[in-house]
Amino acid sequence: MVEKKISSAVIKRLPRYFRYLRDLLDQGVNRISSEELSRLMHATASQVRQDLNNFGGFGQQGYGYNVEYLKDEIAKILGLDTPHNMIMVGAGNLGRAIAGYDKFDNRSFHIKGIFDSNPDVVGQEVRGIRIMPMDEIESFIRENNISIVGLTVPKDQGRPVAEMLYGYGIRAFWNFAHVDLSLPEDAHVENVHLSDSLMQLSYRLKNNL
């Protein structure tokens, strides 16, 4: 059912649709028109219809969208209908903050372990998740069916650690290290470069954009 060749702009909006639909459902809203949904999304109704048509529609003329059905379909498209086991590599402040955030579990992202090369932090726990030494990472990945790694290591460790993990079969990298990874084509990298986003904000503030 999922069509390929969906533009990256649409893909970027999908998590927002998912968030809004989940919020609506939490508020007890079961049905929504494309006009209402577009108001929430700060988009035009035709934009919303177009976006959702990419995935086969789900709307009914004169009825609008069934919120729960649409949310579930978008969840499937995003791959949220199957659990993802994750690890964090790098137990600094940011790695701990992310591991400590329990809301990812609701979206089927389960952080199973944290790894760090510093023996002083190994054995500590964050939200019940154990910090383990790097030499246990390969067996942990295999035994726990880990599919996604969050990289919160210092900049100079970003590439070597990512390459090592690629060798252990990891293909999805959520990269917070301040470096662009250089991995084979079949690796998926989602960068969260915090200082880049701050610099973009500075640019827009300066140029009033």
Added chain:
Amino acid sequence: MVEKKISSAVIKRLPRYFRYLRDLLDQGVNRISSEELSRLMHATASQVRQDLNNFGGFGQQGYGYNVEYLKDEIAKILGLDTPHNMIMVGAGNLGRAIAGYDKFDNRSFHIKGIFDSNPDVVGQEVRGIRIMPMDEIESFIRENNISIVGLTVPKDQGRPVAEMLYGYGIRAFWNFAHVDLSLPEDAHVENVHLSDSLMQLSYRLKNNL
């Protein structure tokens, strides 16, 4: 010197140029050709020349780019040549992790204070930065010339807190709250929606994109 109407794709690449040039300078590299720079950036040489032409060039035929000069010019374009005083609002794990990160200072972003509504955390310090109560925020903003706010509050507080800060004159919001802010046109918002980025990664992993 800075031209308007620069595409947002170019603006997104500028922080990366800045990062690479700073790294080159740290490695003692003073001069670089557009070919070498493009290899680093994973772009074509003509792309790099085109990008930098947006800002008046800076390259010299047969010489290439002077790394320090180019870095400084990009810094100016990004507004990094003048310091930005910031506060974080929300002293949870993420707010503390960001405030605790000392590298932003090198890029002229100075976190001057952290604010939280929880009296239990008020008075604590992160990297010498004091956590203060919300009722001191207005005077702190005015007295410390705060131009950027990092929002690490829970989702339901995102909008009201942002609107309050807008009323105190803040126009640049670095938003980590899991909600899209709704502010007047002259507000600049840079969203860092962690779970959105994780969902995009999941999508790409599922669809092998």
